[in-house]
Amino acid sequence: MGALLQVEHLTMRFGGLVAVDDVSFAAADREITAVIGPNGAGKTTLFNCLTGFYKPTVGRLALRRPEGEFFLERMEGFRIAREAKVARTFQNIRLFPHMTTLENLMVAQHNPLMRASGMSLLGLFAWPGYRRAERAAVERARYWLAKVDLLAQADDEAGALPYGAQRRLEIARAMCTEPCLLCLDEPAAGLNPRESAELNDLLRLIRDEHRIAILLIEHDMSVVMQISDRVVVLDYGRKIADGSPAQVRNDAAVIRAYLGEDEDAALPEEVARDLQAGH
Amino acid sequence: MEYFLQQLINGLTLGGIYALIAIGYTMVYGIIGMINFAHGEVYMIGAFIAVIAFTALGLLGLTWVPLSLAIVLMLAIGFTAIYGWSIERVAYRPLRSAPRLAPLISAIGMSILLQNYVQVLQGAKIKTLPPMIEGGLTLMQVEGFSVRLSYLQIIILLLTVSLMAAFSVVIARTPLGRAQRACEQDRRMASLLGVDVDRTISLTFVMGAGLAAVAGVFVTLYYGVIDFFIGFLAGLKAFTAAVLGGIGSLAGAMLGGLLIGLIEAFWAGYFTVEYKDLAVFAILVIVLIFRPTGLLGQPEVEKV
Incomplete structure (x- = not known):
């Protein structure tokens, strides 16, 4: 299955702050692609670029459909929904x-x-x-x-x-x-385990029966690991991993970003030595 | 009793006209949260178009009133719709993300501009229109005092009521009305669902202007005298009506308009004509003190 959404070298700067830094990844058609990462990793900024709320500083967001190719970074907000057919939900509900x-x-x-x-x-x-x-x-x-x-x-x-x-x-x-790409910003936030399981079923239905690609920001790992076909991990605006759930789960950089590590082991040897010497 | 009935009829007619203008204020406030102070001027322009068009049709020899009234209404609605659209495009859209004070100043400026523009083009003298629709029904006749309902009043009341009904249906049931309500609640979310927010706002101005034009045509017919300054007071009163009913609420604007018309008619009938405007604005002050959200307005609940 071809890539529906191709994010290329996306960078979003706010003054001196780089919220998203040269991120590239692809989201395949009819698959669930999860974007995960610690707080402040730039996930929601990525969504805001995708749905036209921010104009990216650098980068291209190409959506390829049989009807044609859409460059989301150049489109007005309502056209992204009307013509490119990208829909989204919000972390804080906006009904x-x-x-x-x-x-x-x-x-x-x-x-x-x-x-x-x-x-x-x-x-x-x-x-x-x-x-x-x-x-x-x-x-x-x-x-x-x-x-x-x-x-x-x-x-x-x-x-x-x-x-x-x-x-x-x-x-x-x-x-x-009637989107072709559904972007969900933390749909499982605040749900209890039963509701969260129902959400999994709903997302599978959307992917399998309606054949729609889903881009998912989520902190609830039980959701991410169970239903995602592919996981992209961001940390401090950079992409640090990209692969199947199993690959990502065992990725050293991901574990470090999420859990932190024994401080000494995380630092390069020279730096650690310098620090020791300084004491 | 007869006198009361007569003032009731006069008040309702006047109130219907105010309500038509008030709807424009309340809808614009609802969707972009600003008071369009140039709205009274749009109504004034509607009245001028009525005088010009009736005179022109008269010169062309068209004297059958129903047809000429229909043509004049169409012309007035068409032209003021263009004015409404342009006002939003020129004076408000560039300031949409500016602080709230900026579009307010811009609206006052637009109002002064339009007044002077009409004054320069049409002159400062009053314009008159001979009565077009005469006659009426005598409802009651007691001891030399007769309660009269003129044909013009019937036309005004019928058209006003049907326009307000049609409008309520548009807002409640049609895609455009739903989009307007959606933009009112969350403009950005509406655009993410594919609603063209700019166009929805433009159409809101166009619709409000169209209703103001109808009010302008009726006032011209009713009083037969207009000048370039009528938009100021009528605009203020319609604004008062919108606030009285609860600004942002469509039903409130209609109710407020009718109430203002009735208050004015009864005050003029039972007390003094000179102080009727004072009564209207005193009501505005009293309502704002005791019920800042207006009669039908929803208080804004702020979550902490």
């Missing part, structure tokens, strides 16, 4: 709290509905083409509501849902934009 669960999913289908309704003018007069499009949109919304087990809460205000439900709704909403 539209004063809209119903169903309406949240309808907003995600804004563009096809807007086209069908002729900028909403025809929608006002119940144009048959628009009614059809709206029925299809509601149908899709209900499908995803059923998948995330929120069908009964379709008409509840999204802001009033419990935390775990809001997380699931955010994924359902992203899926309603």
Whole structure:
């Protein structure tokens, strides 16, 4: 399977701070690629570059689909969702709290509905083409509501849902934009083990049945190791490892980044000697 | 009782007009969180287009009122929509990420600019339009006092109510309305779902301007006298109506508009005409003191 997303030499600087430093990796189509790393490793910055919120200082973000090639670093935010078909969720949930669960999913289908309704003018007069499009949109919304087990809460205000439900709704909403790449920023944060297992099933369904590539930022290793096809590890903005879950788990650099190591052993021998001598 | 009824009719007509303008304030505030002080001027421009268009149609020999009214409404809505779009594009969009004070100053500047622009082009003298729609129904006649509902009032009330109803449907049910509400709550998230936020904001201005134009046409027909300065007071009153109803709330703007119209009509009817504006703005102050979020406004709950 070919690479869907090709990140090449991505660098993001904020003044003197280098949040992402020359990172390159590829995310294959129909696979789950996890991006892991300690806090401040630059994972969310990477996502913000991908979805057009930051313009990268250097680098290319190429998305290759049968329809064509998209350079995300040059696109406006809403075009990334509308044309390149990249969807994302947030670490701190960003639903539209004063809209119903169903309406949240309808907003995600804004563009096809807007086209069908002729900028909403025809929608006002119940144009048959628009009614059809709206029925299809509601149908899709209900499908995803059923998948995330929120069908009964379709008409509840999204802001009033419990935390775990809001997380699931955010994924359902992203899926309603019919993405080809789904970027999830810590979807398992704050979930209990049962909810976290359900999330694994949902992500597998999205990958296997809907054939969509997932890019996943996650701290919960039970999620990452179980479902990822490939893991990219960042530390201080640099890529330190890239491979299958098993490879990454045993990678010395990864273990050092996560656990730290016996200080002396971690330092090059000369430095350690110098330090000893200084004392 | 008859007098009361007559003032009620007058108040509702006036209130409907204020409500149409107030919707523009409340929608723009809802979506980008700023008061569009140039909105009153858009209404004034709508009124001028009405005078010009009615006069031109009259010269062309078109005297059948329903048709000329329809044409004038279309022209006024079309032209003011362009004004609304341009105002946002020129004066507000470049300042969208600036501190809140900047677009406010820019709005006041835009308001002064438009007033002077119309004054220069059309002159400072008042413009008059002969009554186009005369006659009416006499609802009640008691001891020499008759309660009258003119045909013009009927047209104004019917069109206002149907426009407000259509508008509520657009906001509640159509993709555009959903996008507007989404942008109101989280603009960045809306754009990540593929909503063209700039266009949604532009359309909000266009819609608000269109409603203000309708109000401008009605006022021209109702009073028959306009000048380049009418936008200032009408704009302030409609703004008061939006705040009274709860700024950001569509139903609030409609309710607020009707209340302001009624307060004005009853004050003018029972107390003194000279102090009717004072009554309206006193209400604004009182509401802001006791209910800062307005009658239907949701208090902003801040999480700590």
